[in-house]
Amino acid sequence: MTAIEQTEARPRGTRLPRRARRNQLLGAAQEVFVAQGYHAAAMDDIAERAGVSKPVLYQHFPGKLDLYLALxxxxxxxxxxxxxxxxxxxxxxxxxxxxxxxxxxxxxxxxxxxxxxxxxxxxxxxxxxxxxxxxxxxxxxxxxxxxxxxxxxxxxxxxxxxxxxxxxxxxxxxxxxxxxxxxxxxxxxxxxxxxxxxxxxxxxxxxx
Missing domain, CATH: 1.10.357.10 (Tetracycline Repressor, domain 2)
Structure with missing residues (x-):
């Protein structure tokens, strides 16, 4: 199973260690930013792609720019x-x-x-x-x-x-x-x- 398929298959709310969750969020963000560009991408899209809630995403990255810079x-x-x-x-x-x-x-x-x-x-x-x-x-x-x-x-x-x-x-x-x-x-x-x-x-x- 590829990383993308794993992301798609992971049920929303599955608990992960912090580092693993961060890497998962970065992977989802990369897919969205590459496909849509920074300006068109939304945190909602990234959270949905990662299979998490927006509050979970914001726990790791305070804003879209922080996420982009981490990538x-x-x-x-x-x-x-x-x-x-x-x-x-x-x-x-x-x-x-x-x-x-x-x-x-x-x-x-x-x-x-x-x-x-x-x-x-x-x-x-x-x-x-x-x-x-x-x-x-x-x-x-x-x-x-x-x-x-x-x-x-x-x-x-x-x-x-x-x-x-x-x-x-x-x-x-x-x-x-x-x-x-x-x-x-x-x-x-x-x-x-x-x-x-x-x-x-x-x-x-x-x-x-």
């Missing part, structure tokens, strides 16, 4: 951790580039659509949301720039600029690939973008 924190951290894991997965820089591109493509392809909350939010005029969206991009770039700085003779500011470019390429191409209907198989798409990225970054001198 953003969760999924921004997931992307950063995925990029860091990709970089740590090998000491071969060509493979590091490929693993990082794969991390972005896998992130946008996730069936829950969490990337839409991060990169396609309809609430970017809200400072708390904008700060989180900017921070996840910078955190991913900083992780990449650390590797570039360690392995090349480039100063930190230049390494960061290159890292922002690499991560921006990964994010934009992955989102385009998904919106275009995934006409190119994912492994082929990541190989193409990895090759493009590697041919660029490989031109910078290594230490020594």
């Amino acid at each position: 953003l924190d969760q999924h921004c951290e997931a992307l950063v951790q995925s990029v860091r894991a990709a970089l740590a997965s090998t000491s071969d820089n060509k493979h590091r580039v490929a693993a990082t591109m794969e991390a972005y493509f896998a992130y946008v392809e996730d069936e829950g659509g969490a990337f839409r909350l991060v990169f396609e939010s309809d609430l970017t005029n809200e400072p708390a949301v904008r700060d989180r969206v900017d921070k996840v991009s910078l955190d991913c770039a900083e992780a990449v720039s650390e590797v570039i700085s360690e392995d090349t003779d480039l100063p930190p500011d230049q390494a960061m600029l290159l890292a922002v470019g690499l991560c921006g390429m990964a994010q934009i191409t992955a989102r385009y690939w998904l919106s275009a209907g995934q006409k190119v198989p994912r492994d082929t798409a990541t190989r193409l973008i990895s090759s493009l990225s590697w041919r660029g970054i490989a031109g910078f001198p290594m230490h020594g």
Whole structure:
């Protein structure tokens, strides 16, 4: 049984440990926010999707923005951790580039659509949301720039600029690939973008 089916099957009022209830509410909220956007989503919809009463929902999240920010924190951290894991997965820089591109493509392809909350939010005029969206991009770039700085003779500011470019390429191409209907198989798409990225970054001198 999938998580969605479990949510649908859970009778209203079933008692859960607090952490499990919070995760259940976040899962229901994600489905509603992804489908409807922040502005069109209602706490009533989320409570109904989770199979709980509104008072139960408000016990965990005082308002809709609090719920949205909790989801953003969760999924921004997931992307950063995925990029860091990709970089740590090998000491071969060509493979590091490929693993990082794969991390972005896998992130946008996730069936829950969490990337839409991060990169396609309809609430970017809200400072708390904008700060989180900017921070996840910078955190991913900083992780990449650390590797570039360690392995090349480039100063930190230049390494960061290159890292922002690499991560921006990964994010934009992955989102385009998904919106275009995934006409190119994912492994082929990541190989193409990895090759493009590697041919660029490989031109910078290594230490020594």
